[in-house]
Amino acid sequence: MGLQQQVEQSIQAFLSLQKAGPGISVSTGLVFYDLEAEAKFQYPVLAPIRKTMPRIGSTNPMGGQGLAAHWNAITNPNTGNVPLEASEGQSGGLIQPTVVPRIATYKLLALDNVVTWQAEWSGVGYEDVRSAAQRMTLDSMILGEEPRLLWGNSGTAGVGLNFGQANTPTYVSQSNSGGTLSNGVCYVAVAALTYQGYQFAIAPAANGGGGSVAVIAQYTKANGDGTSLTMNGGVSQVSAIGSMTTLSGGSALQSFVAQTKAIPGAAAYAWFVGTTNAAGSLPFNQITTINQATVTAITTATQAANYTGSATDYSANPLAFDGLITQGVAGGGYFKSLDGAALTSDGANGCVEINTAFKYFWDVYKISPTHIWAGSGTINAITKVILSGTNVGGVGYRVELDNSPGSLGGLVGTAFVSSVNNRFALGARKPVPIDIHPNIPDGHLFMDLEINPYPSSNIPYARAVRTLRDYFQVLWAPTTALYRNSIFSAEMLQLYVPYGLGLISNISN
Numbered sequence: 385m386g387l388q389q390q391v392e393q394s395i396q397a398f399l400s401l402q403k404a405g406p407g408i409s410v411s412t413g414l415v416f417y418d419l420e421a422e423a424k425f426q427y428p429v430l431a432p433i434r435k436t437m438p439r440i441g442s443t444n445p446m447g448g449q450g451l452a453a454h455w456n457a458i459t460n461p462n463t464g465n466v467p468l469e470a471s472e473g474q475s476g477g478l479i480q481p482t483v484v485p486r487i488a489t490y491k492l493l494a495l496d497n498v499v500t501w502q503a504e505w506s507g508v509g510y511e512d513v514r515s516a517a518q519r520m521t522l523d524s525m526i527l528g529e530e531p532r533l534l535w536g537n538s539g540t541a542g543v544g545l546n547f548g549q550a551n552t553p554t555y556v557s558q559s560n561s562g563g564t565l566s567n568g569v570c571y572v573a574v575a576a577l578t579y580q581g582y583q584f585a586i587a588p589a590a591n592g593g594g595g596s597v598a599v600i601a602q603y604t605k606a607n608g609d610g611t612s613l614t615m616n617g618g619v620s621q622v623s624a625i626g627s628m629t630t631l632s633g634g635s636a637l638q639s640f641v642a643q644t645k646a647i648p649g650a651a652a653y654a655w656f657v658g659t660t661n662a663a664g665s666l667p668f669n670q671i672t673t674i675n676q677a678t679v680t681a682i683t684t685a686t687q688a689a690n691y692t693g694s695a696t697d698y699s700a701n702p703l704a705f706d707g708l709i710t711q712g713v714a715g716g717g718y719f720k721s722l723d724g725a726a727l728t729s730d731g732a733n734g735c736v737e738i739n740t741a742f743k744y745f746w747d748v749y750k751i752s753p754t755h756i757w758a759g760s761g762t763i764n765a766i767t768k769v770i771l772s773g774t775n776v777g778g779v780g781y782r783v784e785l786d787n788s789p790g791s792l793g794g795l796v797g798t799a800f801v802s803s804v805n806n807r808f809a810l811g812a813r814k815p816v817p818i819d820i821h822p823n824i825p826d827g828h829l830f831m832d833l834e835i836n837p838y839p840s841s842n843i844p845y846a847r848a849v850r851t852l853r854d855y856f857q858v859l860w861a862p863t864t865a866l867y868r869n870s871i872f873s874a875e876m877l878q879l880y881v882p883y884g885l886g887l888i889s890n891i892s893n
Contacts, residue, residue, distance in 0.1 A: 419510070421509075421510055421511070422510070422511055423511050423516060425519070425520075425523070427523070428822075429523050429526055429527060430527075430530070430822045431526050431527065431529065431530035432530075432819070432821065433530060433533055433534065433708070433757075433821075433832070434526065434529055434530045434533055434849070436834070437533070437847065437848060437849055438845055438848040438849070439848065439849045439851055439854060439875075440845075440848045440849070440850055440851065440878075441850075441851050441852075441854065449490070449852050451489060451490060452487050452488060452489040452490060452876075453487070453488045453850055453876070453878050454485070454486065454487050455485075455486050455880075456483050456484070456485055456486065457483070457484045457485075457486055457880070458481050458482065458483055458484075459482045459483075459484055460481060460482040461479065461481050462479040462480075462481070463479070463480045463481060463482045464479070464480060466478065466479050487543075488543070488705070488706075488850065488876045488877065488878045488879075489538075489540075489705065489876060490705075490850070490852040490874050490875060490876050491538075491703060491704060491705040491874070491875065491876055492703075492872065492873075492874050493525065493528070493529070493532075493872065493873045493874075493875065494870060494871065494872045494873075495521050495524055495525055495528075495870070495871055496521070496607065496608025496609075496868060496869070496870045497517040497518070497520065497521040497608075497868070497869055498517070498608065498866045498867065498868045498869075499513050499514050499517050499866060499867045499869075500865060500866045500867075501862075501865045501866060501867070502865075504867070514867055514869070517869060518857065518869050518871075521869060521870075521871045522855070522871055525855065525871050525873065529873075530822075530823055531579055531580075531583070531707075531823040532704060532705065532707055533707050533708060533849070533877055534579070534707045534708055534709050534821075534823055534824070534830070535578060535579035535580065535651060535707045535709055535710060535823070536701075536704040536705050536706055536707035536710060536877070537578050537580070537618070537649070537699065537700055537701060537704060537706060537707070537710045538700060538701065538702055538703075538704050538705060538706050539699070539700020539701070539702060540702075540706065542714060542715070543706045543710070543711050543714055543715065543882075544700060544706050544710060544714060545578075545648070545649045545699065545700065545710055545713060545714055546697060546699060546700050547576045547578075547620035547621070547647050547649075547650065547697060547699035548620065548621060548697055548699075549620065549621040549622070549623060549624075549697070550573075550574050550575050550576045550620045550621065550622060550623035550644060550647065550653075551574075551623055551644045551645035551647070552623050552624045552625070552626045552644070553572040553573065553574050553623060553626035553628075553642045553643065553644045553655075554626055554642065554643055554644070555626070555628045555629045555640065555641075555642060556640075556641040556642060556643045556676065556724075557640065557641045558628075558629065558631060558633070558638060558639065558640040558641070559633075559638065559639050559640070560633035560634075560635055560637065560638055561635075561637050561638070561639070562637070562638075562639040562678075562680060563637060563638050563639030563640075563679070563680030563681060564636060564637065564680060564681045565631055565636070565637075565638040565639060565640070565679070565680070565681065565682070566631070566635075566636045566638065567630070567631050567632055567633070567634065567638075568630065568631055568659060569627060569628065569629075569630050569631075569659070570628040570631070570640065570657055570658070570659060570679065570682070571625050571626070571627055571628070571657070571658055571659065571660065571661045571666060572625065572626050572628055572642045572655060572656065572657050572666070572677075572679070573622050573623050573624070573625050573626070573655075573656040573663075573666050574622070574623045574642075574644045574653050574654065574655050574656070574677075575599065575619050575620050575621070575622045575623065575653065575654045575656075576619075576620040576644075576647040576650040576652075576653055576699065577599075577618055577619055577620070577650060577651055577652040577653060577654055577671070578618035578619075578649070578650065578651055578699055578701075579618070579651040579652075579823065579825075580617070580618035580701065580704075581599070581600075581617050581618025581619045581651070581652070581698075581699070582618070582651045582652040582671070582673070582825065583618075584599075584600040584603055584617050584618065585597060585598060585599050585600065585652070585654060585671050586671065597670075597671060598668060599617070599619055599654045599668060599671075600617040600619070601616075601617045601619050601694065601696075601698050602614055602615065602616055602617050602698060603615055603616075603617050608868050608870060615701055615703060616698040616699065616700060616701050617698050618698065618699055618701065619654070619698045619699060620647065620650075620697055620698070620699045621694065621695060621696060621697040621698075622656070622663075622694060623644065625661055625662075625663065625666065626642065627661065628640055628642060639678060639679060639680045640678075640679055641676060641677070641678050641679070641724075642655070642657075642676070642677050642679060643675060643676045643677075643723060643724060644675050645675070646675045646721035646723065646889060646890055647675075648713045648719045648721075648887070648889075649709060649710055649713040649714075649887070650675075650889070651673065651825055651828070652671055652672060652673045652825060653671065653672050653673075653674075653675055653677070654668065654670075654671050655668075655669045655670050655671070655672065655677045655679070656668055656669060657669040657679050657682055657683070658682060659682065667682070667683050667684055668683065669682075669683055672827075673759075673825040673826050673827040673828070674724055674827040674889070674890040674891065674892065675721065675723060675724065675889075675890045676723070676724035676890070676892075705875070705876040705877055706877065707877060708830075708832065708847070708877065708879065708885055709830060709885070709887055711877070711879050711882040711885070712882050712883070712884075712885030712886065712887060713887060714882070715879075715882030715883055716882065716883035717882055717883050717884065717885040717886055717887070718741050718744050718745065718831065718885070718886030718887070719886070719887050719888075719889070720737065720740070720741065720886075720887075720888045720889070721888075721889050721890045722737065722888065722889070722890050722891050722892070723890050724890055724892050725891075725892055726765065726769075726891065726892045726893070727762075727765050727766060727769045727891060728769065729769050729770070729772060733770055733771070734770060734804065734805075734807075735766060735769050735770055735804065737829075737888055737891075738756070738766075738804060738829075738888075739807070739808070741753075741831060741886045741888065742806045742807070742808045742809070742816075743808045744886075745808070745831075745884070745886070746808040746809060747808075748883075749837075749883060749884065750810070750837075751833065751837040751881075751884050752806050752808070752809040752814050752816070752837075753806075753816055753831035753832060753833055753884070753885075753886060754816065754817075754832060754833055754834045754835055755816065755817050755819065755831075755832040755834055756804070756816055756817065756818045756819070756829060756830070756831055756832070757818075757819055757820075757821040757824055757829075757830045757832060758818070758819075758820065758821065758824055758828065758829045758830065759820070759821070759824045759825050759826040759827065759828060760820055760826065761826035761827070761893035762824075762826055762827065762828065762829055762891055762893060763800075763818065763819075763820045764893065765891065765893045766801055766804075766818060766829075767800050767801045770801045770804065771801065801818055802817065802818060803815040803816055803817045803818055804816055804818060826891075826893055827889065827890055827891050827892070827893065828887065828888070828889050828891070829887070829888040829889075829891060830885070830886070830887055831885060831886035831887070831888075832885060833846055833881055833884035833885055834846060834847075836880070836881075837881060837884060838881075843880045843881070845880070846879075846880060846881055846884070847877065847878060847879045847880065847881075848877075848878050849875050849876075849877060849878075850875060850876055850877075850878045851873065851874065851875045852874035852875065853872070853873065853874045854873055854875070855871060855872070855873050856871070856872055856873070857869060857870065857871050857872075858870045858871075858872065
């Protein structure tokens, strides 16, 4: 036996004695536990629109607010466009204004959280568990309020939206590659989703779903007081079935593109695809944030029987107040669907579709949006379109190199577009900021109006959160071995100029 083998055998014998012995090892558990005091709240509380919007309580000297805010909007002082000319000794023509009554109803928002007695006792010296629970409840309220200020949809006539039945899908094109479809006919149905419906669909595991993408027609939530509430899931009535052209590429690698006519205010679309032309028989296929879908395969997924093929429209939520986008679409604001097309350059370092919207606002209302919000993919598309445009005199931007000794010749990459000039505004060249927003899906671009565009109009602000009772907390008396806290707010969005908002949807990125 060589020396090396003797050394190895000795080492193995020593290790075996360590394992076999009854002594103390790491596995015994007599080790220090290095846990930093206080839990770390590592989640973003992103609510840029909410944080800049005023929150206003009663404006009544007596303090009363009732169930809603009411006001009258004079949208045209001279409805008949009566001429100004007059003859000597005569008076002028009589004018008639256009008066539109407005109403915004207060809605109740609430979230609960609970802490068991034992959880509180066990956390002493590490975390004030009850305070942490209260903070998370408030953060959740703020995070939930932002998308409702944008997309909330009560369905109330004049300010809300009822999608009704989605439009029958039509065939766009097919490809002999990119999928797993064989020769034959495919049938497609579609449903439009509100933003709330889109949230339910993409995160069903957190909403009582099975953990995969699915459409929820109605959602039942359990309340902290032991009651429950069933609400609409933000889904339109499913469309009639559309027959796609017969695939005939001669391979099992085919795919096709289907499209449905856009529904203004829809945030996404749910697609059902199969080989049987019968309502309720088409399995769920996918969700898109534009009104087009590329179908590469037939799935075996199913949907709840009360949804697929249903004749019911679940798009509106009467318990919600109406958000900016909803009121803008319903109240005469700008809406344009690109139907899966991309944004285009105007050849002068601008974007045709944005310029068209700017021109509409000036031509019709003599106003200009003050902010543009979009999803990440659309922000990227805007940047590419504007920076790739050709200016009349050459490239419309310049590259600057840092000439300091520490970074001589250094170039910072990745240019971005932070604002776009509105050439259709009084005084011209009004820079409109462009920002990414966490609650605007790709394929959508929202044009906001944050200020009063008519200074002498008796409008105190362009929009505000009106509160019947702003955030307040209730610490309920224990009835079981736990503490329950609730945070409430009774509020609504009061929007004076809904026609000053715009939405461009179904943008291909």
